[in-house]
Amino acid sequence: MMATPTSIEPPPERRPRRSRTRTALALGMAGLLASAGVTALTGTAEAASTLGAAAAEKGRYFGAAVAANHLGEAPYASTLNTEFNSVTPENEMKWDATERTRGSFTFGSADQIVNHAQSRGMKVRGHTLVWHSQLPSWVAGLGTADLRSAMNNHITQVMQRYKGKIHSWDVVNEAFQDGNSGARRSSPFQDKLGNGFIEEAFRTARAADPAAKLCYNDYNTDGVNAKSNAVYNLVRDFKSRGVPIDCVGFQSHFNSASPVPSDYQANLQRFAALGVDVQITELDIEGSGTAQANNYGNVVRACLAVSRCTGITVWGVTDKYSWRASGTPLLFDGNYAKKPAYGAVLSALGGSQRRLYGDVQQGRGVE
Numbered sequence: 001m002m003a004t005p006t007s008i009e010p011p012p013e014r015r016p017r018r019s020r021t022r023t024a025l026a027l028g029m030a031g032l033l034a035s036a037g038v039t040a041l042t043g044t045a046e047a048a049s050t051l052g053a054a055a056a057e058k059g060r061y062f063g064a065a066v067a068a069n070h071l072g073e074a075p076y077a078s079t080l081n082t083e084f085n086s087v088t089p090e091n092e093m094k095w096d097a098t099e100r101t102r103g104s105f106t107f108g109s110a111d112q113i114v115n116h117a118q119s120r121g122m123k124v125r126g127h128t129l130v131w132h133s134q135l136p137s138w139v140a141g142l143g144t145a146d147l148r149s150a151m152n153n154h155i156t157q158v159m160q161r162y163k164g165k166i167h168s169w170d171v172v173n174e175a176f177q178d179g180n181s182g183a184r185r186s187s188p189f190q191d192k193l194g195n196g197f198i199e200e201a202f203r204t205a206r207a208a209d210p211a212a213k214l215c216y217n218d219y220n221t222d223g224v225n226a227k228s229n230a231v232y233n234l235v236r237d238f239k240s241r242g243v244p245i246d247c248v249g250f251q252s253h254f255n256s257a258s259p260v261p262s263d264y265q266a267n268l269q270r271f272a273a274l275g276v277d278v279q280i281t282e283l284d285i286e287g288s289g290t291a292q293a294n295n296y297g298n299v300v301r302a303c304l305a306v307s308r309c310t311g312i313t314v315w316g317v318t319d320k321y322s323w324r325a326s327g328t329p330l331l332f333d334g335n336y337a338k339k340p341a342y343g344a345v346l347s348a349l350g351g352s353q354r355r356l357y358g359d360v361q362q363g364r365g366v367e
C-alpha cells in the first residue's frame with residue numbers, strides 16, 4: 001500500500017473538505033489497515049499529533065509550567081509552542097516576583113509569559129496569589145489589619161493586571177498541613193487572619209476578575225486522605241454558603257515515595273460532584289521508560305474519565321529545567337526528545353505521533 005508522506009500535506013485547516021464517499025472509503029480502508037497494525041492513513045480523519053490538539057479534541061487543555069528566562073531558547077520555545085495550549089508561569093506571578101516591596105508591583109517576567117501565550121492562542125493559569133512560600137519577608141512582619149489589607153491589595157492588583165487574560169487562578173495554595181491532622185498550615189495569613197483568610201481571599205478574587213475561575217490548589221491531596229478530606233470539607237462548605245470557588249487544583253507531584261494513588265480518579269470525581277471543576281495543575285512523575293509512561297497514561301485516563309476534569313498541566317517542558325531534574329519527571333528529556341511518557345500521554349488523549357517519510361521507507365509505520 002502506497003502512502004503519501006505526511007510531510008508534504010498542508011496543515012488540516014488548509015485541506016479541502018472531503019466528500020462523504022471519499023471519507024467512507026477512507027474510513028473503510030483505515031479499518032483494514034488498523035487490523036494490519038497500521039494506525040492511520042493519509043486521507044483519513046487524522047488523529048491529533050500534539051498534546052494540546054489531542055486534549056482539545058477531548059474538550060481539555062494540556063499545559064506546561066514555563067519560566068520566562070527559557071523562552072529565548074529555541075527548542076524550549078518551539079516545544080512549548082508546538083505541543084502545549086496552556087501555560088502556567090512557574091514562578092513569575094508569585095508574591096516575591098510581583099510585590100517584593102510593599103505596594104510596588106513588578107510584572108516584567110509575568111507579562112513576558114502572558115504575552116507569549118496570548119499571541120499564540122494559549123490559555124494562561126495564574127499561579128499563585130496567597131501562599132506561605134516565596135513570600136517576601138515584609139509580609140510576615142505586618143500586624144493583623146495591615147496584613148489583611150496587604151493580602152487583599154495583592155490579590156486585587158495582580159488579578160486586575162491580567163484581567164480577562166487568565167483562565168484560572170490558584171487563589172490560595174497549600175493552606176493545609178501534611179499528615180493526618182487535616183489542620184491548616186501555619187502561615188502569616190493563617191496565624192494572623194485565622195481560618196477565614198481563604199474565604200476572604202476568594203471573595204476578593206471574585207471581585208477583582210469575575211471572569212477568571214478561582215481555584216484552591218494543593219499537593220498530597222491527589223487521593224482520599226486526611227488532607228484531601230480537609231480540602232473537600234472546605235469546598236463543600238464554600239459551595240453550601242455561596243462563597244465563590246470554581247475549581248480545585250491537584251498538583252500531582254509523584255515519585256516512588258508518593259505514587260499515583262489507586263483512588264486518584266475517585267478522588268477527582270468526589271470533588272467534581274461538589275460542583276467545582278478539577279484540574280491537574282503541576283503534574284510530574286519521577287522515573288523513566290515504561291513504568292513512567294504507564295503512570296502518566298493512568299493520570300491522563302483518570303482526568304478524561306471525570307467530565308469536570310478540564311485540563312492537565314505538567315510542571316515544566318523539559319527534564320533539564322524541572323524543579324527536580326534528577327528525577328527526570330517530565331515528557332521531554334533534556335534534549336527535548338519525546339520520552340515514552342510522551343507517547344503514553346498522547347495516546348491516552350486519543351492522539352497519535354506523526355511519522356516522517358523516512359519512517360515509511362524504513363518500515364516504521366505510516367499515517
Ligand code: 9MR
Pocket residue numbers: 090091133134173219251282323
Ligand atoms: O517549580 C518551582 C521552583 O522553581 C521554585 O524554586 C519553587 C519554590 O518554592 O516552587 C516550585 O513550584 C512549586 C509550586 O509553585 C507550588 N507547588 C509545588 C511546586 C514545586 O515545588
